[in-house]
Each structure stands twice: as structure tokens, then as C-alpha cells.
Amino acid sequence: MATERVCIIGAGSSGIAAAKTLHQKGIAFDCFEKGSGIGGNWRYLNDNGMSSAYKSLHINSSKRNMEYSDFPMPDDYPDYPRHSQILDYFESYIDHFGLRNKITFRTEVVRVTPLSDGTYSVTIRNDAGERTEHYRAVIVANGHHWCPKYPDFPGQFSGMTMHSHNYKTPDGMSDKNILVVGIGNSACDIACETSRSAKQTFLSTRRSAYILPKYILGRPLDSYLTPFFFAMPLWLRRIYGQFLLFLTWGSQAKYGVPAPKHQFLSEHPTITSDLLNLVGYGRVKIKPNVRELAGDRVRFEDGTEEPIDIIIYGTGYKIVFPFFDQSFIDPQNNELPLYKRVIHPDYPNLYFIGLFQPIGAIMPIAEWQSKWVAGILEGTVTLPSQDEMKRTIKIEQQRVKRQYIDSTRHTMQVDFHPYINEIKRELKRNSKQSSRRFIIPLLGKTSVTERLA
CATH class of the missing domain: 3.50.50.60 (FAD/NAD(P)-binding domain)
Incomplete structure (x- = not known):
């Protein structure tokens, strides 16, 4: 069964960046948010149970380096706004770009299952009960600062x-x-x-x-x-x-x-x-x-x-995807090998937005990741071969291990400007540069595993 819709999981800072980018590209999507409002970690006392914000929280990246590229934070914000100001900024962002009615609130994604043709079945749960939908791609933006990790002291x-x-x-x-x-x-x-x-x-x-x-x-x-x-x-x-x-x-x-x-x-x-x-x-x-x-x-x-x-x-967090079966995706010790921190080389049409730890702010990087994914989805950008992606992943893992302490805290590190430049280079890839289509094209077009000449 063919479908053109994309599923976005989560309406935090990364999820709304993905939603805005797909909306502007005319790519049909559903965005599901477990809580009653947007903002994810930045919504204090979020009723989705996933926010780690405390009442006194202020950002650690300055406002000009944290804002989205096409929607600046207000000039009267301080250099380091508090969490409530960041949430107000997100609310203004989704209203400005007309996204509010495109997010389904109080709806939990409980299961994502890959299908043989590279598409996905997604089961959601809300007050109306459970139902399963079919999507050509899934964008995971559920955050990674919500499942506590504890030390094991005697x-x-x-x-x-x-x-x-x-x-x-x-x-x-x-x-x-x-x-x-x-x-x-x-x-x-x-x-x-x-x-x-x-x-x-x-x-x-x-x-x-x-x-x-x-x-x-x-x-x-x-x-x-x-x-x-x-x-x-x-x-x-x-x-x-x-x-x-x-x-x-x-x-x-x-x-x-x-x-x-x-x-x-x-x-x-x-x-x-x-x-x-x-x-x-x-x-x-x-x-x-x-x-x-x-x-x-x-x-x-x-x-x-x-x-x-x-x-x-204050001992950090485990990367957890409660909607994936462990036989499908199971990030042991916070390790999830991804090409450019977005693409799993073994699973077409599955994208992770915001799943990284930057020296710098997350939101501008999530915005560039979203542009890259949108280009892949609309067929204007393609990916390297599976083997090349896996080689690149190993090289990046070795770089991180050379620079950083061996710790589950340092499995997803990226440097702000160099990483954005890497994504910009990926956006320039066209079909002649790629040995493999790694997307589900629009209805009636080529299949997921088409090999290009």
C-alpha cells in the first residue's frame, strides 16, 4: 500500500523545525505529540512527563546562536533567556508558520514497525483509543534528555x-x-x-x-x-x-x-x-x-x-525509543550509529532529528538536518551507498573516541559549524553523486532499492 505522508514523532524544538520545513516544502506529514503543548524539554512541568526543566532554568547557548535562522528571538530577550521565554518563542514560531493545526496533541506513538517495502506502520494512542497508520517515512524527534541514568553504587x-x-x-x-x-x-x-x-x-x-x-x-x-x-x-x-x-x-x-x-x-x-x-x-x-x-x-x-x-x-540520560522493538532499534550504551547523526544505513526512510550533543546549540543544527531530510524526501537530494555511509560512520566514531573521554555521555558529539557545513555538503548531493536511492519516491515512481547507473 503506497502512501505519501511522513510521520514526525514529537513537537519539541527539533520536531517543530522538521514540521515547519516539510510544511514549506509541501510534503504531507502528521506530527504527534504526547503532551498537550509544544516545547518538549523547554515546557516546564510538561504533561508528557519528558521535560527535565527546573523552575530556575536558563539557556546555556546565547539567544542569537540558539534561534532558528528565519525567526529571530525578540530583541528585548536577554542574552540567556529563561525556559518560559524560550517556550513563548516556540509558540510564536509555530503560529507564525501556521503549524499549530498540523500537530496532533495528547497522542502517543506507541509502536513503529518497518515494513518490507521500506515504509512504516505507526500505532498511536490517545483518548479515542489505538489506531495504526501507514507512512512512507518516519522522523524521530522525541529528544534524549528524559530517561534518567543512575550510577550503581554499593x-x-x-x-x-x-x-x-x-x-x-x-x-x-x-x-x-x-x-x-x-x-x-x-x-x-x-x-x-x-x-x-x-x-x-x-x-x-x-x-x-x-x-x-x-x-x-x-x-x-x-x-x-x-x-x-x-x-x-x-x-x-x-x-x-x-x-x-x-x-x-x-x-x-x-x-x-x-x-x-x-x-x-x-x-x-x-x-x-x-x-x-x-x-x-x-x-x-x-x-x-x-x-x-x-x-x-x-x-x-x-x-x-x-x-x-x-x-x-545529575548523571545524565539513556537514549531510549519506547516505540521501537528492541530487535529493530536498541541503542546499547547510548550508541546508535547514524550517518551524519541522522540516517541509519540499514533502515531506509527513518530519520533522527536532534539526536546529537553539540558544542553549540541544538536548534539551528536541527533546522539544517530537517532541510536535508526534506530534500531527500522530495527527491532532490540523494544519499551515498550503504557501504559508504557505514565507512563514514566508523571514521566519525574514531574521531569522537580520539577527542573525547570514553563515556556514554560522548557518543553523539558534534562541533557546531563543522557539522552544519557537513549537512550543507549533503544537501548538494544529486542523483549522479549517489549510487543508491535511499528513499521512497512519490507514488508511481521507482522503488526503494533502485540502483542508479
Whole structure:
């Protein structure tokens, strides 16, 4: 059975970028959102249960580097807007481009099944019950910051435990001893916020991190992430970045945050302008990795122990696709090999938008990914052979392993400008450059497996 429609899963920042791009190209689609509104992770207390936003959350990329290319954020927004302002921006975006009535809300995608002809059956569930539809392609934009990952520490803890995904405010945490595990962006934000009213906040880290401020020499941090910066060899980027950090606040070890043993730019950056000061004030105390949970106490690898009332795990997320059977797509250890972080070489017409971790903002990159996918769907852009895609994936995996710490946190890293340039090059591919059509063409045209001369 032939169909021309495309299924988009999710109406967060990546899903609405995909919807807008397909809409402008005249490609028929259905966009399903589990919650009652758009915004995904940026909708505080989202009723889809997948938002990790806390009440005090502000963006870590500046507004000019986070906005969509054809819809700037308002001039009166600050450099780093809060989550409610970002959600308002998304609402204005979908209204401006006429997308609201093209999104089906309160509808969960419960199953996606590949069919022998390269199309997909998609089962959805809402108040009207379950039904299954048929689509020529599926775009997955369900996000990857919603399924908490916990460490496996020995022992038992008798106090309150939560993941940063479930943290919303520090209410009820006053005069408590709080341990935040992890030194990523959310963990540091939460440690800083709780420390202002807690009896004591501790921050546990295995290997520390380079702490980057939101401003360097009066400019937003990401204003330095220019094409010229990414054109530098990695060793020079490391020297340049560390020089700027030193100009900003000298040695972080003098504040009480240990200098990491790994090289600069070998991990996803931790951005906070508050942590070093609060460590210097003694409001946040840095501890090494947890050795053991011991009732109402926690023992650390340096032999010290502390009485703890609440543990908050800022230990990242698992990549999960609850609508895929594990025999189809199962990203073990957050590994999902994709060509240019979008295309699975074994499954035609399945696209992933926003499934990456950038040095820079996600939204502009998701917009370029959407343009690429739209070009493939309309037949103006084609893909390399399956073998070439797999070779490219291996090369990229090796590059990431050379630069980054071996961790499930670093399986999807991309650099902002170089990656966008890669997608722009893919957009220039035509049928003469490709040895294989990897799309379902429009009705009555060639088949999915057509080999080109």
C-alpha cells in the first residue's frame, strides 16, 4: 500500500523545525505529540512527563546562536533567556508558520514497525483509543534528555533520592545536607541553587571538569565559537580556550574545584558562572566519587564520609525509543550509529532529528538536518551507498573516541559549524553523486532499492 505522508514523532524544538520545513516544502506529514503543548524539554512541568526543566532554568547557548535562522528571538530577550521565554518563542514560531493545526496533541506513538517495502506502520494512542497508520517515512524527534541514568553504587541510602530530571525547585530542602552527584550543567545549576538554603551542599565528581563561564570578557561564551575557532587544529583550540578561561578567572583549583586530569575539549563543556564563587564561599563543597552508600551517610573514595539527607543524581540520560522493538532499534550504551547523526544505513526512510550533543546549540543544527531530510524526501537530494555511509560512520566514531573521554555521555558529539557545513555538503548531493536511492519516491515512481547507473 503506497502512501505519501511522513510521520514526525514529537513537537519539541527539533520536531517543530522538521514540521515547519516539510510544511514549506509541501510534503504531507502528521506530527504527534504526547503532551498537550509544544516545547518538549523547554515546557516546564510538561504533561508528557519528558521535560527535565527546573523552575530556575536558563539557556546555556546565547539567544542569537540558539534561534532558528528565519525567526529571530525578540530583541528585548536577554542574552540567556529563561525556559518560559524560550517556550513563548516556540509558540510564536509555530503560529507564525501556521503549524499549530498540523500537530496532533495528547497522542502517543506507541509502536513503529518497518515494513518490507521500506515504509512504516505507526500505532498511536490517545483518548479515542489505538489506531495504526501507514507512512512512507518516519522522523524521530522525541529528544534524549528524559530517561534518567543512575550510577550503581554499593550499599543502601536511607534518605531521599532523586534524579535531576525530577528536580524542579529547592522547596523542602532547606537546612538539609544535600549531595549532588555529577558535574554537568544541570548538576552544577542544582548544586548552586540548593546551596543558598541548604545546611550544606556537596558536589561529587569522578574526574572534575573545566568550568566555563557564560560570559568571557563581557561577551557570551558561544560568541567565541566561530567558524574560525573550529577551523583551528584541536591542539590550538585547546590552548586558545584555556587562555580565555585563565583571563576570566585564573585557576579554578584556587577556588576549590580540582583541575581535571583530562585535556580541555575532551568532554562536553560544563557552563556555569556561579559554581566557582559558591565553592569559594564554602556553600558548595567538592567531593570525589562515591565509594559506598551507608544508611544516612555517604562514603567517598578519598576515605571521607558525610551525613546526607538528600541525594540528587545529575548523571545524565539513556537514549531510549519506547516505540521501537528492541530487535529493530536498541541503542546499547547510548550508541546508535547514524550517518551524519541522522540516517541509519540499514533502515531506509527513518530519520533522527536532534539526536546529537553539540558544542553549540541544538536548534539551528536541527533546522539544517530537517532541510536535508526534506530534500531527500522530495527527491532532490540523494544519499551515498550503504557501504559508504557505514565507512563514514566508523571514521566519525574514531574521531569522537580520539577527542573525547570514553563515556556514554560522548557518543553523539558534534562541533557546531563543522557539522552544519557537513549537512550543507549533503544537501548538494544529486542523483549522479549517489549510487543508491535511499528513499521512497512519490507514488508511481521507482522503488526503494533502485540502483542508479
